[in-house]
Amino acid sequence: MLHWLRTNLEQIRRNINEAAYKSGRKPEDIKLIAVSKTVPMETIKAAWEMGVTDFGENRVQELTEKFNELPEAKWHLIGHLQKNKVKYIVDKVVLIHSLDSYPLAEEINKRAVARGKCLDVLIQVNVAREPTKFGLDLSEVDDFINAVKDLPGLAVKGLMTIAPFVGDPEAVRPVFRELKKKFDALKTMEIPSAEMKYLSMGMSNDYRIAIEEGANLVRIGTRIFGERKK
Numbered sequence: 001m002l003h004w005l006r007t008n009l010e011q012i013r014r015n016i017n018e019a020a021y022k023s024g025r026k027p028e029d030i031k032l033i034a035v036s037k038t039v040p041m042e043t044i045k046a047a048w049e050m051g052v053t054d055f056g057e058n059r060v061q062e063l064t065e066k067f068n069e070l071p072e073a074k075w076h077l078i079g080h081l082q083k084n085k086v087k088y089i090v091d092k093v094v095l096i097h098s099l100d101s102y103p104l105a106e107e108i109n110k111r112a113v114a115r116g117k118c119l120d121v122l123i124q125v126n127v128a129r130e131p132t133k134f135g136l137d138l139s140e141v142d143d144f145i146n147a148v149k150d151l152p153g154l155a156v157k158g159l160m161t162i163a164p165f166v167g168d169p170e171a172v173r174p175v176f177r178e179l180k181k182k183f184d185a186l187k188t189m190e191i192p193s194a195e196m197k198y199l200s201m202g203m204s205n206d207y208r209i210a211i212e213e214g215a216n217l218v219r220i221g222t223r224i225f226g227e228r229k230k
């Protein structure tokens with residue numbers, strides 16, 4: 001059943017392993033997040049049976065519905081998050097990849113504290129400064145980390161970016177390299193409130209290059225589940 005899914009997953013795992021070795025790391029240091037937006041639950045459950053543990057969604061309602069059907073899985077919110085929707089996901093996600101403003105940080109903090117928990121988040125960085133994308137400028141990251149350091153309901157665990165979509169993914173290698181440089185610089189500073197544990201970058205088109213440049217979380221949809229219906 002779902003042979004194509006198994007084939008896709010095996011291919012991706014091989015590519016991840018190869019890119020990991022190329023960057024001097026072990027395959028198990030790279031975590032695959034299967035981006036399951038628009039994918040039916042049946043297929044998601046099949047992927048789970050095949051060993052996929054982490055799923056990424058970019059819409060709150062879709063995430064909560066799918067969480068309810070497969071609460072054993074780890075669910076990641078990878079898309080832009082509106083403040084008024086934070087309350088629906090605080091209990092359901094293991095990691096928010098898309099922290100992109102101070103008001104959003106305050107809201108996550110408020111909702112997490114109310115439930116007596118601390119939520120792991122990544123700061124989304126718009127490295128290429130694309131006007132159509134969310135995320136902070138690289139130059140804003142230090143001040144932002146400083147601004148959120150006293151919010152007990154959230155723990156910064158790293159950085160995330162979405163690279164520009166280009167035909168030849170080699171073209172975005174410098175984007176990944178730049179974010180890795182920032183990640184390493186912050187790691188060296190050993191800021192207690194901003195542990196640099198996860199670097200979330202790489203999608204279907206460019207994950208191999210992202211891993212070669214240091215990503216340890218990759219968010220892959222199309223190459224696993226096929227083209228999404230528009």
Ligand SMILES: *Cc1c(COP(=O)(O)O)cnc(C)c1O
Pocket residue numbers: 035037058078079162203204205219220221222223
């Ligand atoms: C949809 C999406 C992905 C996956 O994209 P594919 O090209 O299908 O792999 C990754 N990250 C984010 C933030 C997304 O919205």
